[in-house]
Amino acid sequence: MEWTTLVGTGLGAVLGVGSTLLGEHVRWRRTIRDNRLQDRRNLYVDCLVALRRAHEAMRLAADEEHTSPQVKAARIRQLFQASGCDEARERLILTATDAVMSAIDASYHSLRDVREILASGSSLTSASYQTARQAHGDATRAARVVLRSELSALDL
Numbered sequence: 001m002e003w004t005t006l007v008g009t010g011l012g013a014v015l016g017v018g019s020t021l022l023g024e025h026v027r028w029r030r031t032i033r034d035n036r037l038q039d040r041r042n043l044y045v046d047c048l049v050a051l052r053r054a055h056e057a058m059r060l061a062a063d064e065e066h067t068s069p070q071v072k073a074a075r076i077r078q079l080f081q082a083s084g085c086d087e088a089r090e091r092l093i094l095t096a097t098d099a100v101m102s103a104i105d106a107s108y109h110s111l112r113d114v115r116e117i118l119a120s121g122s123s124l125t126s127a128s129y130q131t132a133r134q135a136h137g138d139a140t141r142a143a144r145v146v147l148r149s150e151l152s153a154l155d156l
Contacts, residue, residue: 037154044147047088054083062118073119103143110136
């Protein structure tokens with residue numbers, strides 16, 4: 001009888017420790033997944049916000065009065081460079097999937113097209129700007145779909 005009590009106590013201890021370790025492991029994996037999801041979400045949002053800020057800053061500069069077309073072009077290019085688009089895109093390159101990078105690159109390159117059209121002297125009402133703006137909007141909306149899909153897959 002003493003052996004059964006000892007074996008029962010030992011088995012209970014092993015089961016208790018094992019279930020505690022299993023619970024901690026599950027909690028640890030959930031924390032890692034949640035942190036990864038939050039980090040990825042922040043990267044995606046930072047990149048989209050940088051693209052948006054660049055576009056808005058370039059639009060404002062294109063609408064301002066400048067001493068010469070060269071000054072206007074330089075200002076627009078400077079605002080694009082200062083927006084952080086390149087840095088945000090580079091941060092994504094390290095961690096993003098090919099689908100995400102392809103979508104972000106399409107949005108980024110379409111924004112560069114907008115930059116060049118505005119820097120060439122086109123007005124905000126010109127057909128060339130409107131076409132480029134539409135292309136950039138389409139590329140950015142497509143990127144959002146891909147980003148949401150990626151985040152949903154990580155959230156499982």
